């Protein structure tokens with residue numbers, strides 16, 4: 402089917418009190434494995450293109466690949482820009498057919514974050530696309546977007562009140578101690594803060610840095626109200642590990658097949674966890 406916006410799939414998740422997986426796509430083969438899995442599992446999904454792929458010059462090409470692959474599946478698929486860095490980049494994504502964009506103004510002042518998000522909302526609404534914003538820093542580095550870890554990083558509840566009062570976004574990513582990449586040990590997530598945020602807004606909440614968060618913590622986050630969970634690192638790692646595991650003969654298609662199998666398994670495990678089944 403044709404691509405949909407994040408609004409549709411988040412409403413679906415809200416009804417069922419589950420979270421939609423947002424998987425990052427970095428290659429054609431990862432995209433094939435992801436779309437095959439969401440079709441087999443009959444799971445609506447968000448396929449996101451991140452900043453490393455964009456720096457690698459693949460924004461439009463990956464967008465076309467995902468649109469093409471999604472046309473052959475029967476579940477709703479969203480083509481989403483992850484951590485959009487500027488209004489210009491949002492426009493590039495929308496021109497490439499993305500149905501959803503994130504504008505990451507989390508490193509700006511609240512006032513400037515509201516201003517850039519408002520600008521993106523106007524443009525995205527004209528294109529019929531949905532918008533995700535971010536409050537509070539997400540630790541670690543996603544695709545080399547590093548935050549200063551010494552600064553207070555937890556989302557402030559009053560900021561959520563002010564922000565969601567000023568701009569009507571479709572989804573809001575919050576920093577509750579979550580981090581990009583893999584965690585050293587058990588993550589230190591502030592569920593009390595997440596509950597306080599949930600109590601002041603009806604905007605669907607997003608958990609970035611989903612790679613390596615234990616299942617019980619994922620369940621708690623979903624119970625409180627997380628409706629989208631991003632998984633990038635674990636998908637990429639699964640692909641690389643799968644490829645390496647089959648590299649003995651140096652045969653490209655043996656490696657690709659193993660890489661895709663590993664991505665399918667990883668994606669299925671996240672779908673089972675996020676959809677609570």
Ligand SMILES: [Zn+2]
Nearest residue numbers: 543609610631
């Ligand atoms: Zn992220």
